Amino acid sequence: MKRTPMPPRKNYMNGSSLRSSKPPAEGELKPAKPRRSTGKHVGESAGRKALEKRVGDDKLCEVRLFGICFGRGGNAHHRQNRSQQGKWDVRNLLWVCGSGSTGCHGALTNTNGRRAEFEKEGWIVPSHEDPAEVECLIYTRRFGHDYVLLLDEYPWVELAEFPEGRPGHPDDLEVPQPPRDLDGVA
Template structure:
């Protein structure tokens, strides 16, 4: 594994405990066996082509379990619509380095328009719509 990759334990915790075997964005049910095709792990703050030494990149607060493979499903929509994804916290700017842009500080919106904060302990906490990022 390269720097910034999610550990298998982090992915399992997000998939089973936090997301309850569903896509974070659309809440479609997923099967563990479908990893890589049916669903994938998405970095909200991208690793970059050369990787990174930032330990937050591999944190559970930076991880979304989403349907699709990066070109399909919700993962594909995130990648194709990066400006919208940035506005709703599905992506975090790569070059943003202040604590304001730490994954645990950036709220993220689901398709049902609810807003969430993802904690470093592996929880998703719903927050009110009016709370600024």
């Protein structure tokens, strides 16, 4: 038995015409356009590239939660969630270790009652605030752990004022010096 190839099937907008053997009359229906998904959100590539420039070659985690951090980052964390109109802007992104369920990224995603603390540190930004105007506590090679405003171009970060009501900055603490014994020499 000789098999002949079937003609290509057209995708029509309603299912009724798919069952009929003859195509719809001219002007009755227009073929549906196939939808393409790129798998990326608007600005994702540019945001990731800028974030990778900010963290440099060592790619250290910027959050560094004690007892949780793996050290090296591997994921971008949105300070303001994408579901809350958080964009792929480098000022809205932090380079963190772990995935959405492990490491610092997991801790920031599943806050387990620590959301207020994470908001105070600037790692999570509420939907009514602009991430570009909220300072955050991050680790950088240049400043160590400090409060910074994230910028969208080099030098990427700018030191921010240390927040009111926080314990003093380690650089500002006075360390008492023990009295020196000079063995009677004045």
